[in-house]
Amino acid sequence: MCGIVGYSSTSNSIELSEFVSMIKSLDYRGYDSWGFTFKDADQLKTEKQLGKIETPNQQGSATFVIGHTRWATHGKVTKDNTHPHTSNSNKISLVHNGIIENHQELRNKLKDNGFNFYGETDTEVIPNLIEFHLRTSESVLEAFKKTLDELKGTFAITFLHDKSKKIFFARRDSPLTIGVDKDSLIVSSDVTSFIDRTKKVIYLEDGDYGYINSEIKIFNKEKEVHREISEIDWDVSKAKKGDFKHFMLKEISEQVDTVKQALIQDSKLIEKITNELKSSEVYIVACGSSYNAAKAAEGEFLKNGLIPRIIHAHEFEQYEKFLSEKSTIIAISQSGETLDLINAVKIAKTREAKINAIVNVQGSSLTRLSDNNIFMNVGPEICVLSTKSYTAQVAILMLLASSLINKPNESKQEIEEIVRHIYYLTSESARKHTKELSQILRYSNHIFTIGRGRDYATAMEAALKIKEVSYIHAEGFAGGEIKHGPIAMIEHGTPCIVFVPNKNNQDILSNAQELKSRGAFIIGISEKKDETFDYWIKVLGPDKFSPILRIIPIQALSYYLAIMKGLDPDKPRNLAKSVTVK
Ligand code: F6R
Numbered sequence: 001m002c003g004i005v006g007y008s009s010t011s012n013s014i015e016l017s018e019f020v021s022m023i024k025s026l027d028y029r030g031y032d033s034w035g036f037t038f039k040d041a042d043q044l045k046t047e048k049q050l051g052k053i054e055t056p057n058q059q060g061s062a063t064f065v066i067g068h069t070r071w072a073t074h075g076k077v078t079k080d081n082t083h084p085h086t087s088n089s090n091k092i093s094l095v096h097n098g099i100i101e102n103h104q105e106l107r108n109k110l111k112d113n114g115f116n117f118y119g120e121t122d123t124e125v126i127p128n129l130i131e132f133h134l135r136t137s138e139s140v141l142e143a144f145k146k147t148l149d150e151l152k153g154t155f156a157i158t159f160l161h162d163k164s165k166k167i168f169f170a171r172r173d174s175p176l177t178i179g180v181d182k183d184s185l186i187v188s189s190d191v192t193s194f195i196d197r198t199k200k201v202i203y204l205e206d207g208d209y210g211y212i213n214s215e216i217k218i219f220n221k222e223k224e225v226h227r228e229i230s231e232i233d234w235d236v237s238k239a240k241k242g243d244f245k246h247f248m249l250k251e252i253s254e255q256v257d258t259v260k261q262a263l264i265q266d267s268k269l270i271e272k273i274t275n276e277l278k279s280s281e282v283y284i285v286a287c288g289s290s291y292n293a294a295k296a297a298e299g300e301f302l303k304n305g306l307i308p309r310i311i312h313a314h315e316f317e318q319y320e321k322f323l324s325e326k327s328t329i330i331a332i333s334q335s336g337e338t339l340d341l342i343n344a345v346k347i348a349k350t351r352e353a354k355i356n357a358i359v360n361v362q363g364s365s366l367t368r369l370s371d372n373n374i375f376m377n378v379g380p381e382i383c384v385l386s387t388k389s390y391t392a393q394v395a396i397l398m399l400l401a402s403s404l405i406n407k408p409n410e411s412k413q414e415i416e417e418i419v420r421h422i423y424y425l426t427s428e429s430a431r432k433h434t435k436e437l438s439q440i441l442r443y444s445n446h447i448f449t450i451g452r453g454r455d456y457a458t459a460m461e462a463a464l465k466i467k468e469v470s471y472i473h474a475e476g477f478a479g480g481e482i483k484h485g486p487i488a489m490i491e492h493g494t495p496c497i498v499f500v501p502n503k504n505n506q507d508i509l510s511n512a513q514e515l516k517s518r519g520a521f522i523i524g525i526s527e528k529k530d531e532t533f534d535y536w537i538k539v540l541g542p543d544k545f546s547p548i549l550r551i552i553p554i555q556a557l558s559y560y561l562a563i564m565k566g567l568d569p570d571k572p573r574n575l576a577k578s579v580t581v582k
Contacts, residue, residue: 001071001576002083002097003029004176005193006064006158006167009184010214013061022186022193023067024053025239028382028570028577029097029189030071033082037093037160038062044093044162048082064167066158068095071576074103075120084159085124087131088115091162094130096123097189098155098174099581106150126157140164141211145222148172148209154339154580158187170209174580175337175365178202178216180229185212190361190578191232192239192380199232203363230363238379248383248469248562248569252555253426255388256419258378259548262392263399263412265374273356273372274403276328280354282308283323285316285344286332287579289386289461290393294332296457296547297397304404314582316344323351330400331357334381334389335578336364343582345369358396360389383570384577385469387555390461391548398544414542418549421541425552431560434553437523437535438560441495444472448486448496449554450515452479452508455499458547462497462554469572470561479511492519498533499550500526501543525550 003026007014016038023034035048039062047058053069068083075081084093100106103122106129111117115128129150133143140161154173161168169176169187179186179194179201186194191201202216204227210218218225244250282301284294294310301308308330311319329348333341336359345355345366357370360378367373376392395415402410424430441447447466451459459476466474477486479498490496498512505526512522512532524533527540541549562569 001030001073001578001580003027003069003189003193004066004095004097004156004158005186005188006066006169006212007184007186008167008212009063010165012183013063014065014184015061016056016058016065019062019065019067020053020056022188023069025193026189027053027069028384030069030576031571032070032072032077033079034067034069035082035084036065036067037084037086039064039160039162039165042162044086044090044160046084046086046093048079050077050079050082064160064165066093066095066160066167073099073581074122078119080119081121083123085119085121085127087127089131091134092127092130092159094123094127094157094159096126096155096157097580098172099153100125100151100155101153102151126151127159130159140166140168144168144170144209156189166211166213168209168211169204171204172206173339173342173365175578176204177363178204178212180216185216187212192382195232195239196236200229201232201363202227202229203368205368206365233362234379239382246383246559246569248385248387248559251381251383251388252552252559254378255391255552256422256426258388259391259395259415259422260419261377262395263415264377265396265399267408269372269374270399270403270408273374274400276354276356277306277400278404280326280328281322282306282328282330283316283319283348283353284308284310284330284332285313285341287313287338287340289390289464290332290334292457292461292464293390293393293397294330295460296394296454297401298457299454300398300401300544301404304401306401306404313338313341313344317347320347320351323348323353325352327351327353329353329355331355331366331370332359332393333357333366334360334376334386336361336366337578337580339580339582342366342369358393360392381577384572384575385465385558385569390551394547414545418541418545421539421549422552425539425549430553431556433537434556435560437537438557438564440535441472441557442561442564444495446489446494447472447474448489448494449474449476449499450479450482450496450508450511451476451499454543454547455501455508455550458499458550459497461551465551465554465558466561468575469558469569470565470567471573472561479508482511483514487514487518490515490518490520494520495523496520497523497525497554499546500524500530501546502527503543525553
């Protein structure tokens with residue numbers, strides 16, 4: 001989490017307000033507090049603010065600036081804990097994304113050497129450690145290298161030194177890129193901060209460190225290395241809200257295209273991966289919505305003869321002893337940076353398992369660890385909540401499942417047919433109906449979501465969407481489980497969203513009846529209306545694609561619940577888009 005950015009140019013200064021808008025484009029990575037430092041002759045000047053990123057107080061321009069938007073992990077949201085962090089003598093100003101595991105030990109060592117600390121963050125040790133090593137080093141780079149050798153944990157770092165016309169950087173397990181413009185270089189957690197300036201990017205590798213000024217110097221294991229410049233293949237408009245009030249609504253609406261785009265894949269690659277799946281033990285690892293996507297497709301894999309073990313990435317360690325070169329991993333991640341997933345993939349690699357990624361962000365850590373990458377092709381997802389990436393993940397998994405029985409085109413044709421349903425579900429008239437429901441549910445304390453089979457995964461994903469953006473407690477249950485405990489929670493008026501398939505729906509309708517007889521307010525998501533429903537959302541389309549179709553009204557419902565409650569749907573509290581901590 002946290003976003004870092006540094007601008008360097010020896011010829012062209014940047015307005016500080018413009019620089020701050022670059023930090024703002026990273027605020028999906030964290031939005032608790034923000035700050036920046038710029039070089040003014042041989043002095044470092046810093047501004048820090050709490051809350052959302054606004055216009056800076058400092059006016060003017062600079063040629064060397066670093067900035068940060070914070071998602072608090074170590075220490076509360078205070079100015080002292082806000083980045084950039086400066087060393088005791090104000091020689092070094094530094095921003096960091098990640099966790100320094102041995103910060104306490106380093107803090108004690110620095111205290112013994114006369115350094116003072118003012119905040120609670122793990123980051124604060126880094127600028128002071130660089131300053132400490134400067135005492136015995138011939139260059140800033142040497143002091144930086146000595147510092148890096150002492151740090152344990154994950155990080156992306158950039159810093160300014162008062163006397164150097166350079167921005168120093170390093171990465172280990174946290175993303176860092178360099179945007180290459182005509183007369184400036186920009187080091188940043190993500191390309192979104194510079195996509196409107198340049199599409200030329202270098203994706204730094206783990207262990208890279210160095211500096212930028214008018215040139216780029218990159219080292220790894222003390223040797224200078226060269227990294228290729230790639231071209232970003234999506235347009236800046238994709239990272240803008242356009243006519244939409246929020247990214248969440250824009251991204252929900254985009255699904256009419258993104259579900260199709262997700263299926264534009266290299267058929268040879270799909271065939272190769274499918275052959276691997278057929279001849280090995282398959283583990284699907286992911287977190288959050290990406291995990292729910294795997295669960296949503298599980299039934300299709302089972303139907304086509306494959307039993308995938310679907311495991312939360314953070315629990316994967318327990319499976320290590322079962323892994324071998326005969327294992328195939330499908331790692332699913334929108335960001336490609338989720339640390340738990342990256343760790344799971346690293347474990348699998350040590351056991352020589354094959355790694356296939358379903359991933360959205362090009363150049364992300366996951367893409368560099370994987371043997372094969374299936375890109376989701378949905379463009380940048382800026383809202384913290386996963387919407388279009390979730391349905392794209394499900395679509396790709398369905399493609400893999402149908403490839404198992406040598407019918408890869410089956411899903412493609414079927415998806416073409418369901419696009420008209422997605423078109424309706426994302427239309428204004430469908431959303432109007434969902435908005436009405438949000439008015440009914442806005443004061444609820446609990447919402448339960450219930451489904452069976454593939455719709456159980458939809459229930460889980462629906463509950464996740466509702467709770468993370470509206471802060472209403474929502475929980476997803478398998479229809480068959482409710483009478484084993486959860487039904488005790490039902491009171492008069494408790495909202496229960498029930499996902500009802502077109503075929504074999506007797507059991508789930510009985511569950512709805514059981515809930516209704518205890519006073520529940522039943523919201524049915526189905527093709528046909530049923531007498532048990534107190535509110536009905538009509539969703540047409542084949543059951544096979546219900547994980548894609550039936551989640552869309554709930555994405556919209558979640559959005560409207562947030563709006564009704566005066567919340568920002570793009571930036572729910574306590575969350576960030578890319579979870580690069582354990
Ligand atoms: C929920 C959501 C999260 C992510 C999870 C994994 O709306 O966005 O649950 O799905 O943090 O993120 P990725 O897919 O980037 O690994």
